[in-house]
Amino acid sequence: MRLDVVTIFPEYLEPLNVSLVGKARARGQLNVHVHDLRSWTHDRHHTVDDTPYGGGPGMVMKTDPWGDALDSVLADGYETGAREPALIVPTPSGRPFTQELAVHLSERPWLIFTPARYEGIDRRVVDEYAARIPVYEVSIGDYVLAGGEAAVLVVTEAVARLLPGVLGNAESHRDDSFAPGAMAGLLEGPVYTKPPVWRDRGIPEVLLSGHHGRIARWRRDEALRRTTANRPDLIERCDPRAFDKKDREM
Numbered sequence: 001m002r003l004d005v006v007t008i009f010p011e012y013l014e015p016l017n018v019s020l021v022g023k024a025r026a027r028g029q030l031n032v033h034v035h036d037l038r039s040w041t042h043d044r045h046h047t048v049d050d051t052p053y054g055g056g057p058g059m060v061m062k063t064d065p066w067g068d069a070l071d072s073v074l075a076d077g078y079e080t081g082a083r084e085p086a087l088i089v090p091t092p093s094g095r096p097f098t099q100e101l102a103v104h105l106s107e108r109p110w111l112i113f114t115p116a117r118y119e120g121i122d123r124r125v126v127d128e129y130a131a132r133i134p135v136y137e138v139s140i141g142d143y144v145l146a147g148g149e150a151a152v153l154v155v156t157e158a159v160a161r162l163l164p165g166v167l168g169n170a171e172s173h174r175d176d177s178f179a180p181g182a183m184a185g186l187l188e189g190p191v192y193t194k195p196p197v198w199r200d201r202g203i204p205e206v207l208l209s210g211h212h213g214r215i216a217r218w219r220r221d222e223a224l225r226r227t228t229a230n231r232p233d234l235i236e237r238c239d240p241r242a243f244d245k246k247d248r249e250m
């Protein structure tokens with residue numbers, strides 16, 4: 001997978017050099033190119049913003065630097081054999097970024113992120129590219145950030161861990177929260193590891209029983225409890241038949 005990120009804060013994307021994404025890059029599973037939007041400005045101050053038409057607070061990011069940057073990124077990608085690009089535009093007004101969308105994006109060969117600052121990018125930039133390639137305007141949550149770079153880190157990590165071979169055998173996304181099927185879209189329950197007692201706190205006996213059926217049932221019940229407490233909205237969505245099947249197996 002090829003990732004391009006165009007931003008006025010390239011240093012904000014340094015975390016893409018470490019941990020899971022960093023390792024995937026080192027193994028060649030991910031090909032990341034971070035570009036400074038100001039490289040496509042031509043004035044002394046490297047201007048990327050201007051006042052909003054119609055008035056209102058803040059500034060809007062100008063068309064030309066983005067258009068020149070995206071044309072250049074697309075040309076460079078195509079030249080090096082990348083295909084089927086999609087634009088990922090972080091925005092508070094986008095569709096919710098979900099595990100389902102992460103799975104969908106992980107199956108695409110080339111993602112181009114356009115994290116903006118100020119009050120966003122002149123709408124004509126998105127309209128221009130939406131005419132040629134798929135555009136995903138995504139929100140990572142119902143809160144307002146100062147720009148899109150944090151969203152790029154979130155989306156990239158959620159997508160990269162789904163790429164084949166990126167998560168080692170010791171980790172798996174099979175039982176992820178929100179992953180359909182596995183725990184029928186419930187939140188994970190509590191996890192424990194050695195020592196068996198820590199500051200007089202023990203482990204739920206069932207986890208030491210070696211009885212896999214009982215352990216699976218306990219984990220399911222804990223997931224249900226936690227989901228009911230923190231995300232009752234997920235309870236309606238989950239597929240109760242998945243439990244019946246699991247109960248029969250236990």
Ligand SMILES: Nc1cc(-c2ccc3ccn(Cc4ccc(CN5CCCC5)cc4)c3c2)n[nH]1
Binds near residue numbers: 119139140141145146
């Ligand atoms: N999930 C999530 C994503 C973001 C996000 C993503 C990209 C950008 C780029 C700039 N901003 C700051 C920003 C933009 C728009 C408004 C809303 N204003 C109301 C009136 C005009 C606009 C406020 C603040 C971002 C924020 N925040 N939260």
